Amino acid sequence: MNSLRGRHLNVYLMGARVDESVDHPLLRPSINAMAKTYDLALADPELATVISPFTGERINRFLHVATSAEDVVQQNHRQRRLGQLTGACFQRCVGMDALNALYSVTYEIDQKHATPYHARLKHFILQMQRGNFVIGGTMTDVKGDRSKSPSAQADPDMYLHVSRRTTDGVYIRGAKAHQTGCINSHWLVVMPTLRLGPDEADYAIVGALPVDAGGITYVIGRQSCDTRILEGELEAGNAEFSGLEALVIFEDTFIPNDLIFMDGETGFTALLVERFTAFHRRSYVCKSGVGDVLIGAAATVAEYNGVEKASHIRDKLVEMTHLNETIYATGIAASHQSLPTPSGAYLCDQLLANVCKQQVTRITYEMARLAQDLAGGLLVTLPSEADYQNPLIGPQLEKYLKGRDDVPTEHRMRILRLIENLTLGRNAVGYLTESLHGAGSPQAQRIHIQRQMQLEFKQGLAKKLAGIEPDETAP
Numbered sequence: 001m002n003s004l005r006g007r008h009l010n011v012y013l014m015g016a017r018v019d020e021s022v023d024h025p026l027l028r029p030s031i032n033a034m035a036k037t038y039d040l041a042l043a044d045p046e047l048a049t050v051i052s053p054f055t056g057e058r059i060n061r062f063l064h065v066a067t068s069a070e071d072v073v074q075q076n077h078r079q080r081r082l083g084q085l086t087g088a089c090f091q092r093c094v095g096m097d098a099l100n101a102l103y104s105v106t107y108e109i110d111q112k113h114a115t116p117y118h119a120r121l122k123h124f125i126l127q128m129q130r131g132n133f134v135i136g137g138t139m140t141d142v143k144g145d146r147s148k149s150p151s152a153q154a155d156p157d158m159y160l161h162v163s164r165r166t167t168d169g170v171y172i173r174g175a176k177a178h179q180t181g182c183i184n185s186h187w188l189v190v191m192p193t194l195r196l197g198p199d200e201a202d203y204a205i206v207g208a209l210p211v212d213a214g215g216i217t218y219v220i221g222r223q224s225c226d227t228r229i230l231e232g233e234l235e236a237g238n239a240e241f242s243g244l245e246a247l248v249i250f251e252d253t254f255i256p257n258d259l260i261f262m263d264g265e266t267g268f269t270a271l272l273v274e275r276f277t278a279f280h281r282r283s284y285v286c287k288s289g290v291g292d293v294l295i296g297a298a299a300t301v302a303e304y305n306g307v308e309k310a311s312h313i314r315d316k317l318v319e320m321t322h323l324n325e326t327i328y329a330t331g332i333a334a335s336h337q338s339l340p341t342p343s344g345a346y347l348c349d350q351l352l353a354n355v356c357k358q359q360v361t362r363i364t365y366e367m368a369r370l371a372q373d374l375a376g377g378l379l380v381t382l383p384s385e386a387d388y389q390n391p392l393i394g395p396q397l398e399k400y401l402k403g404r405d406d407v408p409t410e411h412r413m414r415i416l417r418l419i420e421n422l423t424l425g426r427n428a429v430g431y432l433t434e435s436l437h438g439a440g441s442p443q444a445q446r447i448h449i450q451r452q453m454q455l456e457f458k459q460g461l462a463k464k465l466a467g468i469e470p471d472e473t474a475p
């Protein structure tokens, strides 16, 4: 946490510049969530660390390039555990998925164009592993007019691009939206967000830069109910952990040559986006960890209300578990089916990764509905912590908000606030809307699924069994 201090970042939140983000009460929960990725490495090294083939030393798995299917699977195991421990987005997966995608793509660019990117990337990864740094991956451009390609935009800054070149490196301009964990990272890796045409070479830029590089402004996104934490710890629902997203604006920010991993190879941008999104879409196994917290909260509120034995309540918990494990099953299957790329790094199954993410866009909402069903209407009519602490009205609330006799009223309030936090409040940002739009909105996954659905092959199976001769099937 101390390594994030004193960087004098240009950070804005609610109209004011934030001098020290580490000490800001609204931002601290997101730093706590990030810090958990370090804590877990100490508490459970088997799960959260690995011996690096680059340094020969034990490193955090978030900085590891997967060289076996087992490595890819382990990423998911750790993501679920961190989701369970934080009930929030712990923000480190984008950087990990970016490194893993870039490792194979830079290798393939070099093979074709005799460029020096792969060796540079390896050197960068080595430095990151030695320093145990956090990397934020930044891909999503602000995109301007969606009907126009990057080069056709009225304002060229709608997509991040090279604005100037020198013999030492490049300057970049543009803005990246919804950047998870950016100010809680040490380094950023910028990447293009879509397939580019041959005339869009200036947009095909991949490079690394420190979070405190000159010319970067961070505007923090608001999260629903984020100021609750200023009103009281009980009121926050989950006072310790949250995610964080920001708009990151680059105004002629410099990237030196040795930190550039793609510059102008437009033919490889689609491959990079495809591999990154494949990794990132099965990273959404994190939501099954958060789902475990929500199931636990729903079961607890049912218990506090004294209805835990009712068959329809049990059935709803079974349904939540079934849905939650569907996310996990598709994600972990994508990881298990990883195959090696020419660079030696492993890539997960792209069809299953997209199916995982598509499930996440729906299942979390249904889980939230079921949790709210079990919580009851008090979820949204619960009086405030201030009223509960008020000497005049507090005792009345203590009496009337009680569920089961043997459960303190405050415990009932706490579990209701946690369900509110996850389904309507601050961490609903991560659990719901981020599940919908993160790593590409639902349609983006459907396009991938469509590309890989092998309809002809499946029609062939059906026709053969139906006794339809091949020549009869010709159109």
Ligand code: SF4
Pocket (backbone or CB within 6 Å): 088, 089, 090, 091, 092, 093, 094, 180, 283, 284, 286, 287, 430, 434, 438
């Ligand atoms: Fe990781 Fe999940 Fe947060 Fe994405 S949403 S960074 S996969 S914890």
Ligand code: FE
Pocket (backbone or CB within 6 Å): 094, 180, 438, 439
């Ligand atoms: Fe994401």
